[in-house]
Amino acid sequence: MPLRFDDTLETVLAGDLRSAVGAPLVWRQLVDLLARGRVTGEERAMEVLESIRHLVPLPVRAASARALDGTEPPAALVRLLATDELSVAIPVLSNARLETHAWIGLLPALAPGARHVLRNRRDLGPEVARALESFGPSDFVLADQSAALAEAVPAQDGAHVEQAAVALEDAGPFAIADLVARIEAYHRERDTGTAKRAAERARNFRFETDASGVVRWVDGVDRAPLVGLSLDLQGLPGGSRLDGVAAGAFRRRAGFSNARLTIEGRSNAAGDWLVSALPVFEQVTGRFSGYRGTARRPRPDERAEPVRGAPVEADALRQIVHELRTPTNAIAGFAEMIETQMLGPVPEPYRDRAAVIRAQARELLGAIDDLDLAARIETAALSLREGKVALRPLLAGIVADLGELLTLRGSAVLLPDQDVFVSGDRRAVERLIARLMATLVSATVRDERIRIRFALDGEQHLAIAIDRPRALGHYPGETVLGIDDEQDGDETLLGTGFALRLARNLARELGGSLRISPDLLTLRLPAATAVAPEQAQRS
Numbered sequence: 001m002p003l004r005f006d007d008t009l010e011t012v013l014a015g016d017l018r019s020a021v022g023a024p025l026v027w028r029q030l031v032d033l034l035a036r037g038r039v040t041g042e043e044r045a046m047e048v049l050e051s052i053r054h055l056v057p058l059p060v061r062a063a064s065a066r067a068l069d070g071t072e073p074p075a076a077l078v079r080l081l082a083t084d085e086l087s088v089a090i091p092v093l094s095n096a097r098l099e100t101h102a103w104i105g106l107l108p109a110l111a112p113g114a115r116h117v118l119r120n121r122r123d124l125g126p127e128v129a130r131a132l133e134s135f136g137p138s139d140f141v142l143a144d145q146s147a148a149l150a151e152a153v154p155a156q157d158g159a160h161v162e163q164a165a166v167a168l169e170d171a172g173p174f175a176i177a178d179l180v181a182r183i184e185a186y187h188r189e190r191d192t193g194t195a196k197r198a199a200e201r202a203r204n205f206r207f208e209t210d211a212s213g214v215v216r217w218v219d220g221v222d223r224a225p226l227v228g229l230s231l232d233l234q235g236l237p238g239g240s241r242l243d244g245v246a247a248g249a250f251r252r253r254a255g256f257s258n259a260r261l262t263i264e265g266r267s268n269a270a271g272d273w274l275v276s277a278l279p280v281f282e283q284v285t286g287r288f289s290g291y292r293g294t295a296r297r298p299r300p301d302e303r304a305e306p307v308r309g310a311p312v313e314a315d316a317l318r319q320i321v322h323e324l325r326t327p328t329n330a331i332a333g334f335a336e337m338i339e340t341q342m343l344g345p346v347p348e349p350y351r352d353r354a355a356v357i358r359a360q361a362r363e364l365l366g367a368i369d370d371l372d373l374a375a376r377i378e379t380a381a382l383s384l385r386e387g388k389v390a391l392r393p394l395l396a397g398i399v400a401d402l403g404e405l406l407t408l409r410g411s412a413v414l415l416p417d418q419d420v421f422v423s424g425d426r427r428a429v430e431r432l433i434a435r436l437m438a439t440l441v442s443a444t445v446r447d448e449r450i451r452i453r454f455a456l457d458g459e460q461h462l463a464i465a466i467d468r469p470r471a472l473g474h475y476p477g478e479t480v481l482g483i484d485d486e487q488d489g490d491e492t493l494l495g496t497g498f499a500l501r502l503a504r505n506l507a508r509e510l511g512g513s514l515r516i517s518p519d520l521l522t523l524r525l526p527a528a529t530a531v532a533p534e535q536a537q538r539s
Contacts, residue, residue, distance in 0.1 A: 013048065023055035025224045031064045031081075035071040046076050053084075062087040069095055069376070070383040075102045082106060086113050093117045095383070103128045107135070116329050120365065123427050202268045203297050207277075209290040213250050216290075221269035231291065240264050246275065253279050253288050261295060274298050324368050332361035370435065370502055377505050384425040384509065388528045391433075391464070392419035395452065398434045402441050410446035413437070420454045421528035422462055424510045429525065432506045436466070436514075436523065439499040443469040461512065462527040465520050472496070 017026055030049055033039045053061070065081050065088045073081075073096060081092045093114055098106070103124060107115060112135075118124060119132055205220030213231040231246045242261045249256035257276040263269045277293025335358035336342075339351050346354075392415065399406075399413045406412060422429060440450060450467045457463040503523075504514040512525040 017048065017052055018055065020055070021224060023052045024057065024060045025227070027052060027056045027060065028064050028067075029228065031073075031077065032067065034077045035068045035073040037072075037074075042074060042076065046080065049077075049080060053080075058085055058087065061085075062091075065089070066091045068092060072097060075099075075106075078102075079106055079109065082114055083109050083111075086111065089114045090117055094121070100125055100127050104131045107131055113329065116333060120329075122430070204295060205269070206292075206294050208280075208292050209277075211288055211290050213291070222267040225263050225265050225267050225269045242275065246277070249277075250291075255279060260298075272298055324364075328361055328364050328368065332358050332365065335361060366438075370499070373431065373506065374502055377509060384428055387424065387426050389422050389424060389426050389429045390419055391422060391454070391462075392416065394430055394433065395437075398430070398437050401434070402438060405438070405441050406444075409441065409444045409448075411441065411444035411448040411450065413441065414449055414451040416452060416454050418454065420462055422525040423528040424525060428506060428510055432503055432510065433464075433523070435499055436503045436521070439496055439503075440466060440469055440472075440521070443471045443496065445469075445471060456527070457522075457524050460527060461524045464523040464525070466523070468516075468519055468521055 013026070017023060027049065030039070030045050034042060034045055034049075039045045061081075061084060065084075068081075069091065073092070075098050078092055078096045078098060082089045082096075089111070093110075094117060103118075104127065107118075107128075110118075115132060115135060118128070202221040205218060205226075207215050207219075207226065208217040209231060210216050215226050215229050215231075218226045225240065229240055229242075231242060231250045240261070240263045243259055245256050245259035246261075249259075255276075255278040258274045259276070261273040261275045263271060263273065273295040274297075275293060275295045277291040280289050280292055281287065282289055335354040338346055338354035339358060341351070395415055399415065402413070444450065448469060450469065452467075453465045455463045455465060500514070500516070507514045507523060507525065510525055512523065515522045515524070
C-alpha cells in the first residue's frame, strides 16, 4: 500500500527542517497531524516544533493556529501555541478544550492578554475562573504603556486621570476605524484581487515521486503544497486530492494520463490540474523507483472546479474578526483599570465614563463573536460535540446575565418551573439561546413580560416557545429577519435581523429550527430524553 503524506511522523521529518521553505512546511504538517491525533510520537513531534519555531514566520504560525478550528489539539500543542504571540494564541485559546488541571497549569505561562481571552469564555468551569482571578490587576496592564500609566496616575493627582480617560476615549475609535477601513478596502478589491490571483496561477509543472509514490521534486509551481503528497490522495476530506486513476496505475506500476488533481490553499498551485506520469525503473536492477510526470490546467470544457467564492470571503472575515478582538480587549481592559481604580484614585465622572466604554467594548466583542460564528457556519467549520444540556439552569444563568438590561428596560423574563434536556453541543446551545434572549430583551418595553414554555414537538424534538416582544409586532411573520436599519428602531449593534438569522442558522446546525409567528418564537432542538406532554406544557 502506498505511503500517504501524513501517515507517519518519519514522512514529515524526511523534509528539510532548517530551510526557509522547509521549516514552515514541516511546521504546518506537524501542527495539523498533532491536532487531528494522527501522530504516534507526540513527544518527538513537539520537540521538533519547538526547535524550528524561530525559523517559521509569524504569519505562518498564526495561520496554522487559525486552521485548528474544529480539531481538538493536545495539551502540549495548546501550550506551545498559546505561549506564542497573541495572533497565534488567540484562535487557539478561544476554542481549545482541556481538562481543568491542564488549564490551571497553563495559566502562569500565558501573557496577560492571553489570559484575558480565557476570561471571556464561559465554559471553563469555576475552578479555572478562580485561578484566573488569582492573577489580579497585573493582567490588565498594557505592557507597552505601563510605565507611562504609572507616571500618569499618581494617587494624589486626579488631573492626569482625566487625561488618561480622555485618551482612552480617543484611542478605541482610531484602532477600530483602521480595521473597519481594512474591511471596506477588502470589499473594494475583492473582485479585482480574485481575478489577479487567478491570472498569476501557474499553468503547468513537472514532478517526480519516490518508490512510495510520494512527491519529492517539483518544478514550475510553489513546492510547499505538493512536496510530501502521495499519488494515493483520494478520500482526504478538505485537503489536496488525486482521483483513483493515479492510485490504480500506481498499484500496477503503470503510466496514467489526465488524472484529476485538486490543490487546496491560495498559492499559485491552488486549483484543479490534469496530471500525467510514467513509471521509472532502474536500468541495472529493473527495480521500480517512482514516477516522473507533468501537470497542466484543464481547458474550460474539461473543468470540474467547485465554486469557492463564499468560503474564501468567510475565511477572510474570520481573519479580520480575530484581529479586531485584540484592540477591543485592550480597550476593555484599560477601561476596567480606570473604573476599578487599579492605578490610583479616579474621580467619579471618569469612572462612570470608563464603565460606559467598558460596556460598549463588551458589546463590540459580542458582535465580533457573532460575526465569527456566522463565518464558521458559512464555511462549515463549526465544531459541535454531542452532549446532554439541561435547559432550566442554562436559561436561569442567561437571564441573570441579562439582569442589567432587564432593569434598564423595566421588563422581566418568566421561566418554566420544570427542567428538560436537549441533545447538542453545550457551548453552541448556550450561545444560541443567549443571543436570542438578548435580542428579544433589547426589544422589550417597561412592564413587559416574556414568558418561556417547554413543549414536545413530535417524538424527537423539544420546542421552546418564547413570547414575542410587542415592539417586534410591527413586522409581520418572518419579515422581522430583515430589521437591520437604525431608522427602523433597531438598537442592537449588528441588527435584530442579523441576530435572529444567526440564531436560525445555528439552530439548523444543531438539528433544529427557529419559527417566527405573530405572537411567539419557537425554537426546536433535538430532545435528549422523553418528556411527558403534561409536564412539558406546564408553565
